[in-house]
Amino acid sequence: xxxxxxxxxxxxxxxxxxxxxxxxxxxxxxxxxxxxxxxxxxxxxxxxxxxxxxxxxxxxxxxxxxxxxxxxxxxxxxxxxxxxxxxxxxxxxxxxxxxxxxxxxxxxxxxxxxxxxxxxxxxxxxxxxxxxxxxxxxxxxxxxxxxxxxxxxxxxxxxxxxxxxxxxxxxxxxxxxxxxxxxxxxxxxxxxxxxxxxxxxxxxxxxxxxxxxxxxxxxxxxxxxxxxxxxxxxxxxxxxxxxxxxxxxxxxxxxxxxxxxxxxxxxxxxxxxxxxxxxxxxxxxxxxxxxxxxxxxxxxxxxxxxxxxxxxxxxxxxxxxxxxxxxxxxxxxxxxxxxxxxxxxxxxxxxxxxxxxxxxxxxxxxxxxxxxxxxxxxxxxxxxxxxxxxxxxxxxxxxxxxxxxxxxxxxxxxxxxxxxxxxxxxxxxxxxxxxxxxxxxxxxxxxxxxxxxxxxxxxxxxxxxxxxxxxxxxxxxxxxxxxxxxxxxxxxxxxxxxx
Amino acid sequence: xxxxxxxxxxxxxxxxxxxxxxxxxxxxxxxxxxxxxxxxxxxxxxxxxxxxxxxxxxxxxxxxxxxxxxxxxxxxxxxxxxxxxxxxxxxxxxxxxxxxxxxxxxxxxxxxxxxxxxxxxx
Numbered sequence: 001x002x003x004x005x006x007x008x009x010x011x012x013x014x015x016x017x018x019x020x021x022x023x024x025x026x027x028x029x030x031x032x033x034x035x036x037x038x039x040x041x042x043x044x045x046x047x048x049x050x051x052x053x054x055x056x057x058x059x060x061x062x063x064x065x066x067x068x069x070x071x072x073x074x075x076x077x078x079x080x081x082x083x084x085x086x087x088x089x090x091x092x093x094x095x096x097x098x099x100x101x102x103x104x105x106x107x108x109x110x111x112x113x114x115x116x117x118x119x120x121x122x123x124x125x126x127x128x129x130x131x132x133x134x135x136x137x138x139x140x141x142x143x144x145x146x147x148x149x150x151x152x153x154x155x156x157x158x159x160x161x162x163x164x165x166x167x168x169x170x171x172x173x174x175x176x177x178x179x180x181x182x183x184x185x186x187x188x189x190x191x192x193x194x195x196x197x198x199x200x201x202x203x204x205x206x207x208x209x210x211x212x213x214x215x216x217x218x219x220x221x222x223x224x225x226x227x228x229x230x231x232x233x234x235x236x237x238x239x240x241x242x243x244x245x246x247x248x249x250x251x252x253x254x255x256x257x258x259x260x261x262x263x264x265x266x267x268x269x270x271x272x273x274x275x276x277x278x279x280x281x282x283x284x285x286x287x288x289x290x291x292x293x294x295x296x297x298x299x300x301x302x303x304x305x306x307x308x309x310x311x312x313x314x315x316x317x318x319x320x321x322x323x324x325x326x327x328x329x330x331x332x333x334x335x336x337x338x339x340x341x342x343x344x345x346x347x348x349x350x351x352x353x354x355x356x357x358x359x360x361x362x363x364x365x366x367x368x369x370x371x372x373x374x375x376x377x378x379x380x381x382x383x384x385x386x387x388x389x390x391x392x393x394x395x396x397x398x399x400x401x402x403x404x405x406x407x408x409x410x411x412x413x414x415x416x417x418x419x420x421x422x423x424x425x426x427x428x429x430x431x432x433x434x435x436x437x438x439x440x441x442x443x444x445x446x447x448x449x450x451x452x453x454x455x456x457x458x459x460x461x462x463x464x465x466x467x468x469x470x471x472x473x474x475x476x477x478x479x480x481x482x483x484x485x486x487x488x489x490x491x492x493x494x495x496x497x498x499x
Numbered sequence: 500x501x502x503x504x505x506x507x508x509x510x511x512x513x514x515x516x517x518x519x520x521x522x523x524x525x526x527x528x529x530x531x532x533x534x535x536x537x538x539x540x541x542x543x544x545x546x547x548x549x550x551x552x553x554x555x556x557x558x559x560x561x562x563x564x565x566x567x568x569x570x571x572x573x574x575x576x577x578x579x580x581x582x583x584x585x586x587x588x589x590x591x592x593x594x595x596x597x598x599x600x601x602x603x604x605x606x607x608x609x610x611x612x613x614x615x616x617x618x619x620x621x
Contacts, residue, residue, distance in 0.1 A: 277559070280605055285516035287606035292524045295609060324606050387604065 030212070034204045038197035046189055054182040061175050065104075065150060069170040070143045072102065073152035077166040080110055081158035084118060092119035099123075099168070106149055107131050108168040110156065118164055135167060148172055211240045215247055228255035269338045276331035283324050290317045329456040333442065336463050343385035343467045345492065350380040350389065350420050354413050357393045361401070368406050375412040380420045382490035388464045389488075392472075395457040396424040396484050403482070404428035420488045427481035436474050461486075468492050506620045507531035507549075511541035511568065512557035512586065521555065521612070528613055530620055538563030542571055545578050553619035554583045556600075569598045582619055 076095060083091035092110050099105045099121050109131040110118040117133050143152050152168040218232045228251055234244030294313050301309055335341045354376055365372055400409045404426035412423045431439060438444045440462040445455035458472075465472045469492035476482035508530055512518040515536075522532045533551070535541035537560045545551060554572075558565040565585060572578045583600045586607065603611055 281514050281517065284605045284607060285514065285520055288517065288520035288524060288609065291609035292520065292527070295524075296527055320606065 030209045031201065031205050034209065035197060035201035038200040038204070039194060042196050042200070043190060043193040046193065047186065050182075050186055050189060054186075058175070058179060058182070061178055065170065065172070065175060066143050069150045069152045069168065070154075072099070072105065072170070073143070073154035073166055073168045076108065076168065077154040077156045080119075080166060081156050081163060084110060084112070084156050084163035085158050085161070089119050093121070096121035102170075104171050104174065106169045106171050108166065109135075110164055110166055111135050112164040113137065113162065115165075131167065131169075135165065139165060139167075141165075145172065148176075208240065211236070211244065215244060218247070222251070228258050265337065269334045276327050276334065279327045280324070280331075283320060283327065287317070287320045287324070290320060326454065329454060329460060332460045332463075333456055336442075336460070341463055341467055343388055343464070345383040345385050345468070348382060348384045348386045348389065350382060350384070350415075350422070350488075351376045351378060351413050353386060353390055354393055354411070354422065357390060357397060358411065360394075361397055364398075364401060365409075368401055368404075370401055370404060370406050371408040373408055373410045375410075375414075377413055377415055380413055380415040380490075382420055382488065383492065384468060384488065385464075389468075392461040392464050392486060393422065395461045396422075396486070399457065399484075400424050400426040400428070400482075407481075415490070418490050420490055422486040422488075423483060425481065425483045430478040430480050431474065431476040431482055432478050436476055439474065440472065506552045507533060508553045508555060508616055508620060509533050509535060509541060509544060509551040510555045511535045511538060511560070511565075512555075513537055513560040514557070517557075521607070524609065524612075525616060528616075530616055537561055538565065538568030538571070541568055542575075542578075545572075545581070546575075550578060550581055552582075553616060554581055555586060555603075555616075556583050557586050566598060569600070584615055 076099065079095045079098075080092050083089075083095060096108050096110065096119055099108050100123065103123070105121075105123060107120065107122045109120040111134070112118045115134045115137045117131065120131050122131065139153050141153050141155050143150060145151075146169075149172055150170040152166075152170065154166045154168070155162055156164045156166055215232050218230055222228060222230055231248045231251060232244045234241055234248060236244070290313055294310065294317065297306055297309055332341065354374075358372060358374060361372070397409070397411070400411075405428040407427040409427075410423075410425040412421075414421045414423075439458050442459045443455045444459065462472045465486055465488065468488050470486060470488035472484065472486050474482060474484050508525060510518055510521050510525075510532060512521070512534075513536055518534050518536070522534050525532045533544060535544050538556075539562050541554065541556070542563075545554070556565045556568060560568075563571070569583060572581065572583070583598070585598060585600050585602045586605055587602050601615070603615060
């Protein structure tokens with residue numbers, strides 16, 4: 001019994017078939033399937049019953065026709081025998097003319113033993129079914145359907161002597177009209193079934209398909225507008241009504257959670273905003289004092305004290321700047337989260353801007369003993385938010401220094417008619433392919449925690465570049481280095497909306 | 500209090516430390532400076548005697564903020580022409596853009612502050 005699969009195997013095979021691809025029945029709409037089912041349900045039983053009745057009826061009619069035709073042939077042959085025996089043509093014709101009483105008989109002919117016509121009868125209505133003047137002498141006796149009529153061949157015998165053959169042609173028009181009638185009935189029945197099925201399908205669709213589509217529509221609307229206050233109309237008390245109320249209950253739940261989440265986001269954003277502002281105020285004051293002291297140190301200090309004083313203040317100043325950047329990043333994140341990152345484009349020379357940023361990095365580069373090779377076009381003018389683009393360049397350059405391991409950094413600014421491109425390349429630790437995908441996300445960082453930082457710089461930079469209608473991308477190989485490319489349109493289509 | 504010199508700067512900021520720092524640094528640089536703790540006080544001071552050559556204005560202040568101050572200033576024909584420089588948080592340029600005035604980002608770059616003030620107070 002190796003060849004026969006067990007029922008379990010069959011079920012498994014079928015399930016596998018379903019899993020492999022979506023079954024065809026899931027692709028066809030419920031509406032189409034309901035219509036097809038209704039047609040089948042209506043047409044099949046009635047059609048089968050009608051076919052059965054028609055077959056019985058037509059067989060009966062045919063049999064009856066054959067036997068009555070045979071009887072006619074037998075009787076006429078009997079009556080014609082003496083006329084043939086005495087070669088009385090007139091008597092034979094009289095006998096044959098008696099067939100006029102049967103409207104189904106088209107024609108009849110008596111043939112002598114030589115096959116020649118002895119006497120004939122043709123119904124008045126007969127057209128084109130004329131008797132042949134001779135018949136084959138070897139024609140077998142019996143009843144057979146020949147074309148559009150039944151032909152009865154009956155030997156004319158009297159007292160054991162054969163005088164000839166009688167041929168009677170009986171019309172099958174009755175049978176044919178009966179068949180036509182049945183075909184018409186079946187056609188009408190099919191049509192009726194289709195109409196009935198259509199109505200049934202419409203009813204079923206109203207009951208099943210339409211409410212489901214309405215539910216799907218509500219879901220689509222919510223997905224499009226993110227308005228979770230929308231509810232599905234649910235007045236029914238059947239299974240679909242239950243589905244509708246379950247759907248609405250789920251929406252209420254989602255709506256509640258959404259509002260809670262939004263409230264939480266609002267509170268967090270407000271807190272971040274206020275906290276950042278509050279942190280910035282003392283920092284401003286602190287920076288002013290430090291800068292004031294750096295610019296105008298107390299006159300009473302001697303030379304060595306003045307040098308130490310200056311050195312200390314420079315450290316304080318750097319740390320203030322660092323703290324300010326961290327706070328600035330937090331503030332930016334809260335702005336981005338609240339959708340409040342607005343850029344303010346003015347006519348800006350990217351080349352000058354990048355050169356200024358690199359100048360600010362000179363002390364840091366010197367500390368890391370890191371060479372910066374710049375290839376900057378003379379002047380690249382565009383409509384950009386200068387402080388924001390400054391932020392992007394600063395972020396990319398400080399990352400290149402931070403993760404570049406003291407190896408040379410290459411920086412370039414190029415332009416086309418309508419775009420500007422900034423490229424920052426380092427030869428440091430690099431970023432794995434997996435990390436490359438997520439480093440532009442909020443709080444994401446590719447390097448180990450020992451490198452420090454909040455993981456906000458690239459996120460903010462990418463958001464700033466995006467707000468300018470530009471793109472930022474990275475190509476990197478671990479232990480070889482990274483290339484960051486910022487591509488900016490020189491004039492953004494939505495620019496000026498905030499000016 | 501003696502009448503200030505013809506060319507003077509008005510600092511309008513609610514934070515006392517910032518206000519006093521800017522004031523003393525500008526004074527050290529030889530500028531004549533007056534201060535006000537909010538927009539309302541600033542307007543009052545501007546209406547007393549000779550108007551300032553420049554107003555250094557903070558944005559977020561109680562009683563009357565920078566925006567309200569600027570609106571009130573523009574409504575007064577005697578004060579409307581006085582130039583204003585807005586102190587704003589870094590990246591928060593929209594306020595200055597809306598008010599159509601120059602801006603200096605916080606934390607303040609001292610050299611930029613001196614250069615700006617020098618431009619208006621010859």
